[in-house]
Amino acid sequence: MKEHIFNIKSEKEFTEVTLSIFKHQFQNNKVYRSFCDLLYIHPSDVKTIDEIPFLPIQFFKSRQVLSSLEPVEEVFTSSGTTRSITSKHFVTDIQLYKESYLQGFAHFYGSIEDYVVLALLPNYLERKGSSLIFMVNDLIAKTNNQESGFFLNNLQELTKKLIELDKKGQKVLLIGVSFALLDLVEIQKFNLKNTIIMETGGMKGRRKELVREELHQILQEGFGVAQIHSEYGMTELLSQAYSKGNGIFETPSWMKILTRDTEDALTIQKTGKTGGINMIDLANYNSCSFIATQDLGKVHNNGTFEIIGRFDDSDIRGCNLMVL
Structure with missing residues (x-):
């Protein structure tokens, strides 16, 4: 499945590859599996992308988020103050x-x-x-x-x-x-x-x-x-989105942006509404491809998106139950 990531040509193909990677990470990523179990969600219940659980990005600060047993080749770390805990992304396939x-x-x-x-x-x-x-x-x-x-x-x-x-x-x-x-x-x-x-x-x-x-x-x-x-881009992702002006970002074919309800972290919103940014990055094959970020944004009908701001830690409602 890894070899198909960068050759996706259609929405249907993206969905097929995404659901397959979800199943792979559910089976091979202990942190993500525990998170899904906590929510009583199993791959047999998931038929659409909207039903996939998105791992809160804070887990990269406290856990080794890995879906691979291969040796770690690089460890990427986020910037932070001397007191803050930084995120760590363990990369087993730098290629x-x-x-x-x-x-x-x-x-x-x-x-x-x-x-x-x-x-x-x-x-x-x-x-x-x-x-x-x-x-x-x-x-x-x-x-x-x-x-x-x-x-x-x-x-x-x-x-x-x-x-x-x-x-x-x-x-x-x-x-x-x-x-x-x-x-x-x-x-x-x-x-x-x-x-x-x-x-x-x-x-x-x-x-x-x-x-x-x-x-x-x-x-x-x-x-x-x-x-x-x-x-x-961010430490926890292996792909980037780009804007050529006006803060309107586009993603490559192996990335997708969804927004979640700010009051209910498990509910995916329709396009056009401001919410928490959920990121699908299929290049994160060996870590976790489904991440709930702390950014606020809006997705447009053509799949482009904009970033509007960030959650304060106190505003991340619905994620409290997700701290393992």
């Missing part, structure tokens, strides 16, 4: 992650070899275990272009490079965390014609949080671009 982000990028942006990738991710570089750094490092290598690379605090050097490459007509992807992109446009106003600006979210405590519209407006004016792109 699945590579295939996911390479095919996902190619689907939305074309060949990575057409780009110079410049990465402005200081807070991620300052710690170990970031799945984002792993992905971007590999994308940089895959460009086969010596101009690609990471930047930490050397914003003047990055400014010079951005202007030079853009003037040459080189396609550039600048991927950065929000606060660092804001730092950059404060020291230089750009007028870029061949560069994609992609933010990965979050001020990470470095600046006052801004609503997306305000952040994107400042960045659009600062970089001289019509749209700000966004990447949506």
Whole structure:
């Protein structure tokens, strides 16, 4: 079943593969099995995607969420304060992650070899275990272009490079965390014609949080671009969704977003209603493909989605019974 994940061509095929992976993870993932048992849900009762239980993302902080007995090849960890407990994603097949982000990028942006990738991710570089750094490092290598690379605090050097490459007509992807992109446009106003600006979210405590519209407006004016792109991913996922503007995200064919009722975590809502984001990521074959995140959002009729905010811990109603 693993080999079919990245070849899904239809909704029917997605459903078949998803139900098969649910059965596999129910049988092979002790944490997920305990969770399903607690809810009295068995694969024989599940006929549609909406009936699959979604594991609260907090379990990645307290358990080894694994559906495989293979050796762990990588452990990805979330960022957090010194006091907070971080999530850990134990990855037994790093090739699945590579295939996911390479095919996902190619689907939305074309060949990575057409780009110079410049990465402005200081807070991620300052710690170990970031799945984002792993992905971007590999994308940089895959460009086969010596101009690609990471930047930490050397914003003047990055400014010079951005202007030079853009003037040459080189396609550039600048991927950065929000606060660092804001730092950059404060020291230089750009007028870029061949560069994609992609933010990965979050001020990470470095600046006052801004609503997306305000952040994107400042960045659009600062970089001289019509749209700000966004990447949506997390430690607990092996796939990414991308937005090419206005905060509207699309998923690759092996991902699907559903929303759950904010008052009843086990009820899946119809499209168009704001709710908790539930994520199906079939690339999580060896961990758990069905995750209830702490993000709030809305799914549109065409399958695109937007992120509206986050639950406070006190607001995660209906999940209390799910702490094993």
